Amino acid sequence: DADVTQTPRNRITKTGKRIMLECSQTKGHDRMYWYRQDPGLGLRLIYYSFDVKDINKGEISDGYSVSRQAQAKFSLSLESAIPNQTALYFCATSDFRGTSGGSSYNEQFFGPGTRLTVL
Amino acid sequence: RKEVEQDPGPFNVPEGATVAFNCTYSNSASQSFFWYRQDCRKEPKLLMSVYSSGNEDGRFTAQLNRASQYISLLIRDSKLSDSATYLCVVKADSNYQLIWGAGTKLIIKP
DSSP: OEEEEEEOOEEEEETTEEEEEEEEEOOOOOOEEEEEEOSOOOEEEEEEETTTTEEEEEETTTEEEEEEEEETTEEESSSSGGGGGGGEEEEEEEEEEETTBOOTTTTTTEEOOOEEEOO | OOOOEEEOOEEEEEEOEEEEEEESSSSSTTEEEEEEOOOSSSOEEEEEEETTTTTEEEEEEEEEEEETTEEEEEOOOGGGGGGGEEEEEEEEEESSSSSEOOEEEEEOOO
């Protein structure tokens, strides 16, 4: 079973619709992140959360909101979707406490991604 | 200027060859460096961290040049399965955030 899951995997919606992307993890990590990936650009951070009570804006938070419902769940909402929010969205987790199973301190583990198209 | 820049490629390389590509970064305060691998339509996965002294993991060697502000990745005896996009990632220890390059696409041909 995947450690980081995302739903839905694909979504087509119309301009102005509210959309929620969900992320769940079984890795027991404190930190969770939402990124978007566009062709020709690096991953850009939308929001991040270091624990359930800690939510922070990333580089491109405008037009997005998040909710950390539990340590294992972090959802991303587009309140009123617009076409330039068409992108591949990734959720990621990391362990702040140092190494985890031999992995490096800063390693981020990604979900499979959600391909969102806004018409 | 982008904070992290990579040649997008694609690099078309015959199987068994050696290939290398670089990544430049603009923030001289950057302290941590990584290479991630991303297969087509899949999520990124950590390939290796890049240490000041350089590091090697099997056929992969990563180097850091602080003076010129770039990191490099060398792949020896390339395999078909090495075909992927390689993402350069930089972190300034003054904050948590990772800065991602757009990636270099590598295609290994039989």
